[in-house]
Amino acid sequence: MTEAIRAAVFEELAAVGYARMSIEGIARRAGVGKTAVYRRWRSKLHLVLDIVSALAVQGLPAPDTGRLETDLRLLYEVTSRALRHPVASQIIPDLQAEAARNPEIAEAMQKALRDGQESVASSILAAAVGRGEIRADLDRDLALDLISGPLYWRAVVIRSPKLPKGYLGALSRATAEAIKAL
Amino acid sequence: MTEAIRAAVFEELAAVGYARMSIEGIARRAGVGKTAVYRRWRSKLHLVLDIVSALAVQGLPAPDTGRLETDLRLLYEVTSRALRHPVASQIIPDLQAEAARNPEIAEAMQKALRDGQESVASSILAAAVGRGEIRADLDRDLALDLISGPLYWRAVVIRSPKLPKGYLGALSRATAEAIKAL
Structure with missing residues (x-):
């Protein structure tokens, strides 16, 4: 699932950019719940840095x-x-x-x-x-x-x-x- | 006045970035009316490109x-x-x-x-x-x-x-x- 989230981050970053990107949008694209993202990374910043x-x-x-x-x-x-x-x-x-x-x-x-x-x-x-x-x-x-x-x-x-x-x-x-x- | 607008564009770009920058914000910072800006450049894009x-x-x-x-x-x-x-x-x-x-x-x-x-x-x-x-x-x-x-x-x-x-x-x-x- 981590890989699906990573892939979704790339797509979301490319589509809307960092400023407009949201954890909600990433979760939706990855087909997972928001909590699944927050369990792995505590913020959008940490996710992108990773x-x-x-x-x-x-x-x-x-x-x-x-x-x-x-x-x-x-x-x-x-x-x-x-x-x-x-x-x-x-x-x-x-x-x-x-x-x-x-x-x-x-x-x-x-x-x-x-x-x-x-x-x-x-x-x-x-x-x-x-x-x-x-x-x-x-x-x-x-x-x-x-x-x-x-x-x-x-x-x-x-x-x-x-x-x-x-x-x-x-x-x-x-x-x-x-x-x-x- | 063109110089005041140019200076305001630099300050506004540095402060908020292109995406969030507005002609209103530039005019306010330059101390001029919006129409003064639009008389010289037809859009935010053209202003920045110039x-x-x-x-x-x-x-x-x-x-x-x-x-x-x-x-x-x-x-x-x-x-x-x-x-x-x-x-x-x-x-x-x-x-x-x-x-x-x-x-x-x-x-x-x-x-x-x-x-x-x-x-x-x-x-x-x-x-x-x-x-x-x-x-x-x-x-x-x-x-x-x-x-x-x-x-x-x-x-x-x-x-x-x-x-x-x-x-x-x-x-x-x-x-x-x-x-x-x-």
Whole structure:
């Protein structure tokens, strides 16, 4: 039943957004009673934060190909699919907007980002340091910005409908060079 | 009076967000009548789109230092100030969220981004091609993603309160290397 509720939250978030979403609406969509939802999560905020956290870590493996560029390439393959999912591309901007007014959501979003993509990116960086491909004392946060920013910009901000052929390969090469220059 | 209305729109957007904002609220805040607002803009949507477009181009010079890295550095100085303005950091995510549900806003945001930062970034790229610093046939859209993504990610998505010393210098160096690798 938890899965039915999670699925209903995604649909409800995508349809009406966080501000207008209600526990009633979620329960109706999931075909359960309101109490079934409240037994698992004590508020709409906690429900969404739980879902966000799960979304961030879900399905992101830590690649280990032995080279920074190819590790980045695998990370981008997974991330671009996740970001371009229609549900994610509506929900992420919505929660970002809420985060600007709600410090609890802002903190949960940042934590989800750190626990999800950033922890994978951190493993990739640590492995590259271990191989001597990049400097051990580089600005780790800046490296994470270089890894995460461009694809997010393209998929979520510019909302480009489709990545051209060769895009992820060129992005991986360019980002690897950028990090080596730090 | 147009300036008073513009200022009121910024304050109202930051305070209540696009969805809850009304022409009445804007007029009240600006100390004018509703008709004064409607004489200039025919709807809330058109008013906000106009403001967004103005925000994007405002105060962004096209740097021309003779080097890609230092041109990027100047662009980042201006952009980081603009993005970190409290009003912008609330309004941009808000409009991004609306863009996910409203194609008209999505299109205006994209146009504003293109007309603003991206046109400056395009001039920087064209100058670098002219000097032979970067390839003439590189993927221009990918280069723009590399230029715009990391700082946006850091300032608007991660919402990092302060950039550490040396950040923009290192970002400019790394991004120049990334684009040279395309």
